[in-house]
Amino acid sequence: MLTEFAQTLGRYRLHARLLWRACPGWTVAAAMVALLNSAVGTLLLISTGQFAGALPEAIRGGAGSPAADHAWRWFALTAALLITGPLVAALMVWVTARTSAGYLAHVFELVAETGVHPQGIELLDSPGFSGRLQAVVEATRDWTFTFGLDNTWTVLSRRLAGVGAIVVLMSWHWWLPFFIAGSFVVMSKTYATWLNTSFDKLLQTSASELRRARYLRGLLVRPEAAKEVRLFDLTDWVVDRYRSTWLSAMAALWPLRQRGLRPVYLSCLVMAVAVGGALALLTHDVVAGTVGLAGVVTLIQAMLALESFGILGDPQLALAQSTAAAVELTRLRQEVGLPPTRPADESPEDRTTSVGAVEVVLDDVTFAYPTRTEPAVANLDLRIPAGQSVAMVGVNGAGKSTVIKLLCGLYRPDQGAVRVGGADPAESQAARRRVAVIFQDFVRYHLSLRDNVGMGAVARRGEQQILDRALSDAGGNGLLKRLESGWDTVLSAEYEGGTDLSGGQWQRVALARALAAVSAGAGVLILDEPTAALDVRAEAALFDRFLEVTRDVTTILVSHRLSSVRHADRIVVLDPGAGIVEDGSHEELLQAGGRYAEMFTLQAQRFAQVDEGSGG
Numbered sequence: 001m002l003t004e005f006a007q008t009l010g011r012y013r014l015h016a017r018l019l020w021r022a023c024p025g026w027t028v029a030a031a032m033v034a035l036l037n038s039a040v041g042t043l044l045l046i047s048t049g050q051f052a053g054a055l056p057e058a059i060r061g062g063a064g065s066p067a068a069d070h071a072w073r074w075f076a077l078t079a080a081l082l083i084t085g086p087l088v089a090a091l092m093v094w095v096t097a098r099t100s101a102g103y104l105a106h107v108f109e110l111v112a113e114t115g116v117h118p119q120g121i122e123l124l125d126s127p128g129f130s131g132r133l134q135a136v137v138e139a140t141r142d143w144t145f146t147f148g149l150d151n152t153w154t155v156l157s158r159r160l161a162g163v164g165a166i167v168v169l170m171s172w173h174w175w176l177p178f179f180i181a182g183s184f185v186v187m188s189k190t191y192a193t194w195l196n197t198s199f200d201k202l203l204q205t206s207a208s209e210l211r212r213a214r215y216l217r218g219l220l221v222r223p224e225a226a227k228e229v230r231l232f233d234l235t236d237w238v239v240d241r242y243r244s245t246w247l248s249a250m251a252a253l254w255p256l257r258q259r260g261l262r263p264v265y266l267s268c269l270v271m272a273v274a275v276g277g278a279l280a281l282l283t284h285d286v287v288a289g290t291v292g293l294a295g296v297v298t299l300i301q302a303m304l305a306l307e308s309f310g311i312l313g314d315p316q317l318a319l320a321q322s323t324a325a326a327v328e329l330t331r332l333r334q335e336v337g338l339p340p341t342r343p344a345d346e347s348p349e350d351r352t353t354s355v356g357a358v359e360v361v362l363d364d365v366t367f368a369y370p371t372r373t374e375p376a377v378a379n380l381d382l383r384i385p386a387g388q389s390v391a392m393v394g395v396n397g398a399g400k401s402t403v404i405k406l407l408c409g410l411y412r413p414d415q416g417a418v419r420v421g422g423a424d425p426a427e428s429q430a431a432r433r434r435v436a437v438i439f440q441d442f443v444r445y446h447l448s449l450r451d452n453v454g455m456g457a458v459a460r461r462g463e464q465q466i467l468d469r470a471l472s473d474a475g476g477n478g479l480l481k482r483l484e485s486g487w488d489t490v491l492s493a494e495y496e497g498g499t500d501l502s503g504g505q506w507q508r509v510a511l512a513r514a515l516a517a518v519s520a521g522a523g524v525l526i527l528d529e530p531t532a533a534l535d536v537r538a539e540a541a542l543f544d545r546f547l548e549v550t551r552d553v554t555t556i557l558v559s560h561r562l563s564s565v566r567h568a569d570r571i572v573v574l575d576p577g578a579g580i581v582e583d584g585s586h587e588e589l590l591q592a593g594g595r596y597a598e599m600f601t602l603q604a605q606r607f608a609q610v611d612e613g614s615g616g
């Protein structure tokens with residue numbers, strides 16, 4: 001039990017630390033307002049007690065008597081405090097909203113950092129880790145998260161009001177308030193420990209089940225699934241699966257909750273005995289004449305105010321839920337070697353950009369994905385001199401995309417070394433910035449065309465000539481003409497004035513993004529099959545044009561269509577398990593009559609047949 005108490009205290013310390021790191025100014029302001037709010041409450045119970053105590057004397061003295069004036073003065077103070085209370089509460093809402101916004105932004109920063117640490121994305125491939133991180137993200141997206149944050153200050157203010165009540169009660173019997181408050185604290189902490197354990201369990205043990213349940217619920221409303229759900233008449237099936245998945249997630253929690261509640265019942269009993277005893281003592285003192293009317297009113301109110309050390313209902317529940325997300329995030333950060341929060345004075349990263357082509361080297365590289373045992377690439381050696389264009393070809397699963405991800409520093413090799421311009425891209429931000437890549441599943445940002453292209457050159461996205469040239473080199477001028485608001489058109493039909501693009505148009509936008517990156521200093525340009533939606537001729541024309549406009553950088557092209565990449569300086573053929581099996585120019589490889597020649601001839605024949613078919 002003591003360890004659990006310590007853990008509860010630890011999570012509030014963590015919460016305070018995160019708040020302080022996120023927005024120190026607003027945190028101080030919110031704490032001050034919470035203190036003011038509680039002070040108003042304490043003063044109010046004193047002034048009402050004094051006012052009530054002054055009334056019998058005032059009644060005896062009559063209107064205008066000094067005793068009546070005395071009662072009026074306490075009345076005026078009580079009325080002023082009653083007016084001040086709501087004003088301070090309104091101020092608290094305002095300050096609280098600012099604090100929560102800062103905290104939320106900071107948590108998103110921490111989540112993002114956790115997802116890509118250490119630099120690569122390998123952890124996101126591990127279902128356990130990425131599932132837990134996803135659960136944290138979902139918890140922070142939920143409105144209850146901000147509600148819990150807001151309630152930090154309600155809880156603090158009420159606890160401080162309890163401190164005020166202790167001071168008041170100490171003037172009667174100094175030891176008594178500690179006795180009563182202690183019983184409330186035991187009850188509250190037992191309850192909080194139970195709450196926290198429940199929420200932690202919810203995030204840790206049932207997160208993936210709950211996520212699956214949410215996914216199933218989403219199937220009923222998501223446009224991409226709606227067609228099939230209706231066509232195959234899946235509604236009942238989805239609803240049943242949702243219900244059973246949700247129930248199985250929650251069923252694991254219910255017995256735990258029941259067991260955890262027993263100490264809460266016990267501590268309620270202790271608290272009832274303490275308050276009952278205090279009321280008996282008060283009755284005794286009143287009968288003995290040591291406590292008057294003012295004392296009775298003040299002391300009873302103070303005793304009731306001690307309740308604020310106890311269970312605070314919704315505010316406490318919401319706060320526990322929010323801190324559960326922060327605790328789990330901290331655990332995940334610790335697992336990847338990150339501190340719970342980010343230091344305030346991080347030195348700004350070096351954004352100086354080098355220009356020109358760079359050499360790319362893979363030296364005896366072996367790499368297996370975290371979820372697999374057999375390596376995706378083994379003992380791979382590849383050296384691409386600065387400025388050379390290389391096409392990487394091979395059957396499905398040969399490891400082409402894996403090589404590209406290693407070059408981008410998204411994964412670290414298990415053995416061997418990867419170098420871009422002499423530096424390890426998994427370690428060096430500068431090396432990563434020298435690589436511009438467009439993957440087959442590139443991101444279609446629901447942002448303007450300007451942002452979609454400019455993201456390749458974030459530091460120089462204001463330079464229109466870079467964007468113009470990139471789009472034109474990517475063959476996107478026709479597309480620009482068709483957009484109603486030109487560069488500022490949002491590329492999504494979900495926004496007013498926005499429009500979606502065809503697969504081929506999107507690919508040109510993505511290619512323009514890569515070319516913008518080259519203008520901004522990237523020394524290696526990689527295209528990992530982003531042109532699959534274009535027809536064979538369009539892809540070949542685009543690749544030729546690419547090789548033309550990227551003469552000054554190292555270029556790596558990945559494609560299954562060999563005719564599209566035949567003009568690359570060099571072609572390497574990858575084979576699953578065997579690594580690079582052929583390496584040379586198009587002509588050299590044709591002459592060698594090996595795997596490449598065989599694949600090329602086969603594709604050329606099929607292409608000719610299709611051509612004939614369409615011609616006839």
Ligand SMILES: Nc1ncnc2c1ncn2[C@@H]1O[C@H](COP(=O)(O)OP(=O)(O)OP(=O)(O)O)[C@@H](O)[C@H]1O
Nearest residue numbers: 125369371372376395396397398399400401402403
């Ligand atoms: N994220 C991943 N997790 C686990 N295994 C993966 C992952 N990505 C790829 N693999 C596996 O690694 C091997 C190499 O895949 P890779 O995508 O590099 O091949 P590829 O040559 O690019 O194939 P394709 O031509 O189909 O794009 C395959 O066996 C694949 O199943």
